[in-house]
Amino acid sequence: DAKTTQPTSMDCAEGRAANLPCNHSTISGNEYVYWYRQIHSQGPQYIIHGLKNNETNEMASLIITEDRKSSTLILPHATLRDTAVYYCIVRGSTDSWGKLQFGAGTQVVVTP
Amino acid sequence: NAGVMQNPRHLVRRRGQEARLRCSPMKGHSHVYWYRQLPEEGLKFMVYLQKENIIDESGMPKERFSAEFPKEGPSILRIQQVVRGDSAAYFCASSPGTADQKLFFGSGTQLSVL
Numbered sequence: 493d494a495k496t497t498q499p500t501s502m503d504c505a506e507g508r509a510a511n512l513p514c515n516h517s518t519i520s521g522n523e524y525v526y527w528y529r530q531i532h533s534q535g536p537q538y539i540i541h542g543l544k545n546n547e548t549n550e551m552a553s554l555i556i557t558e559d560r561k562s563s564t565l566i567l568p569h570a571t572l573r574d575t576a577v578y579y580c581i582v583r584g585s586t587d588s589w590g591k592l593q594f595g596a597g598t599q600v601v602v603t604p
Numbered sequence: 605n606a607g608v609m610q611n612p613r614h615l616v617r618r619r620g621q622e623a624r625l626r627c628s629p630m631k632g633h634s635h636v637y638w639y640r641q642l643p644e645e646g647l648k649f650m651v652y653l654q655k656e657n658i659i660d661e662s663g664m665p666k667e668r669f670s671a672e673f674p675k676e677g678p679s680i681l682r683i684q685q686v687v688r689g690d691s692a693a694y695f696c697a698s699s700p701g702t703a704d705q706k707l708f709f710g711s712g713t714q715l716s717v718l
Binding site: 592 | 648
């Protein structure tokens, strides 16, 4: 199964865009990239997912490189409530639905 | 539409007792997943259930742990003869099916074993 690499932590100023990188150089052609976040003491929250094309929803945008070896999650206007651990996950093609392998993620701190 | 409901929110047990964690999926969701988060560690998949069936239990410890999702009622994660190493946050998630790839997580049950 493809593994992901994310920076341990990053800071972002409130109101600015937060760009969270993720490397997944061993991803297979039919494996999706998922992003979840976990605010302290809460359950994870789904943000967005994609396969090849860039995706956008009300929370964020997901930019996947053409070779699919990396992706970037963009929070367009970070707020203090976006402070959380952000997980980039590649679901294994042989894994059952809902079996997600969470890594250590990126601790994002949004500052005033 | 209520989200995934887990109870209790906090559960304290003494070593050797049994712990029963309950999870009610979102309305219309028939797939339930249990995850465990040990202190200072990431979330680990435990088990995936559909109504009355265990689909994938590859993350479940071989002993003392069991899960069910009966035709009626919530999903139950049962831990027998708890030990201190079972202290963790247990999260349940649900989804309507495999076509929708989003998981909706509950707020978790924090199990503390004394």
